[in-house]
Amino acid sequence: xxxxxxxxxxxxxxxxxxxxxxxxxxxxxxxxxxxxxxxxxxxxxxxxxxxxxxxxxxxxxxxxxxxxxxxxxxxxxxxxxxxxxxxxx
Numbered sequence: 354x355x356x357x358x359x360x361x362x363x364x365x366x367x368x369x370x371x372x373x374x375x376x377x378x379x380x381x382x383x384x385x386x387x388x389x390x391x392x393x394x395x396x397x398x399x400x401x402x403x404x405x406x407x408x409x410x411x412x413x414x415x416x417x418x419x420x421x422x423x424x425x426x427x428x429x430x431x432x433x434x435x436x437x438x439x440x441x442x
Contacts, residue, residue, distance in 0.1 A: 388427035390434040392420035416440035 392398070397410040397418035410418040414433035417440065427435050434440070 384424055385421040386424045386427055386437065387419040388422045388430065389419045389436045389439050390414050390416045391422070391427070391430050391432055392418055396420065 387398075391414060392410060393413045394410055394415075395408050397407065397415065398421045399406045399419065416434065416436070419439070422430070427437055429435075
């Protein structure tokens with residue numbers, strides 16, 4: 354095999370792997386929902402007013418930070434103040 358053929362094969366394999374990973378993440382996300390006000394400090398999955406992403410919450414049950422939970426379970430959680438929308442602290 355020449356260098357050009359090898360590079361083409363590697364590029365094709367990489368594109369296929371990225372595509373499969375994206376499809377898996379999309380399917381996984383469909384089974385979950387964002388639940389605000391339930392994560393412990395440093396255990397949020399993302400988003401909030403004072404920070405932008407995972408593990409950056411500095412307080413338990415931050416009303417502006419979410420944790421991904423199985424779809425349909427957020428509002429039945431007992432810890433914190435569960436909400437499907439971000440809340441003002």
